[in-house]
Amino acid sequence: MTAPHPRLSINQATVKYAPLAEALRVTADAGITSIGLWRDSVQAASLPAAARLLADSGLRFSSLCRGGFFTVPEGHARRAAMDDNRKAIEEAAQLAASGAPGSAPVLVMVAGGLPQGSKDVAGARDMVQDALAELVPEAQAAGVTLALEPLHPMYASDRAVISTLKQALDLAAPFSPATVGVVVDTFHVWWDPELSAQIARAGAEGRIASYQVCDWATPLAADVLLSRHYPGDGVIDFARITAEVEAAGYAGDVEVEIFNQEIWDTAPATAVARTVEGFEATVAAHLGHGAEVRR
């Protein structure tokens, strides 16, 4: 077996049922050198233990999923959400420091949907902007990049009122690109007629903090959250989008993040092997080898 592309990273969600130690092991065993982690798994192990496991694995850390869920009116619930985001910033900083050289102190942020009972999508978007402004000083102090992830518009009401790369970039605009960036996730943005232009803009503004890949296929799963597929198993043009992200100057790791019950029901090592196969066939050829000197 030849080694997978050096920029491939397994997002832990792809092997959701593997505890942290196993996720790290199956990733490293496949010759992959980077992993993106999820907070529930990190917290289940405890942050210090997770950081040690990560350090021992020799893997780079490519992102922490996820902060956000900011669309809560002011009050106790919003304060709790902000405190939780502060904790997530600390976690991302510590994990990035514990990963192999080239680890990225990136915290993926999902905006949150409409507040309960609300129909005010513009107001919900303002809540995201306000929350960012509040968190930026702490993220900056911790050296963490808050990476806003636009989600597919089918999640706009219950998960993320930020639906396009343009919106995410507009929200990020007031802040330093070192502190507020964006995620380009092919599943969420492939359909967007403005995608090429906004990827180029994101590059010019230095804001691409993460590039995540998985495929789109129909019919969608009954639970639309679980409709993600291995690269190559759907209709997304990874050659084009990857070349655009590359041309925009992104030189970091590329995560494969898949929510799919069938994939979760396979052995983690099998899911990782299939991920490598799909990535090598559809994405790898369009990627450079990344920054010679990483952060």
Next chain:
Amino acid sequence: MTAPHPRLSINQATVKYAPLAEALRVTADAGITSIGLWRDSVQAASLPAAARLLADSGLRFSSLCRGGFFTVPEGHARRAAMDDNRKAIEEAAQLAASGAPGSAPVLVMVAGGLPQGSKDVAGARDMVQDALAELVPEAQAAGVTLALEPLHPMYASDRAVISTLKQALDLAAPFSPATVGVVVDTFHVWWDPELSAQIARAGAEGRIASYQVCDWATPLAADVLLSRHYPGDGVIDFARITAEVEAAGYAGDVEVEIFNQEIWDTAPATAVARTVEGFEATVAAHLGHGAEVRR
């Protein structure tokens, strides 16, 4: 019972299982004065018979659903699609001539998804542009407006590569607004951060050919096509969007078009009564009485 708002129109899909005669009857019986028809139902009755039934009903005709499905490479299949669209143009013209005064010669157009095996969404969009250019002279001669309907991005791969109002307006731009317009369907566009601006643009360009309303609620139905709800049963801000469409100068009928298995499983008269109730509570107050003199 007070009469429903004079601009309310029942889109026949809302009472999908009612044959044409019954759909016309339950609509008129509810005091509604307008209906949008579907081609399968018109053809099941035959076009001349459908036109007679419509004329006898005394209802206005607000649109024919639907033409389009243009994303087919050149060859027999594309020629068949174009011929079918020519037939749809004739049907729309004849039905509009048979409806009560104020009927609208509008043919709703759904673009079509990615061609089988293709990942080229930009190429598919070009196929839509080419097809429009081919059909415009015939639509113009027939006095029919081809109304491009952007569909929610969750249908981009299998149903409509036109996902936003901006895209639809850009596609329509080369043609006269009397011949190529757009549909604003709340279900498809409510999430769009550019919506207000694009509705205003559509109005300024004289392109709003149809305004359709139904609501968005989660979780989505297992078949995402069937996730539409009565106005008021979801999260869409009909007050805002309706006011924007009104301010943009749209003075035509407002169709309620709902695909929902539970609603289809109720008696048509019940579905119509519930439609009136939802429309009156959420949409009607934000509508004027329309053009004094209709087309």
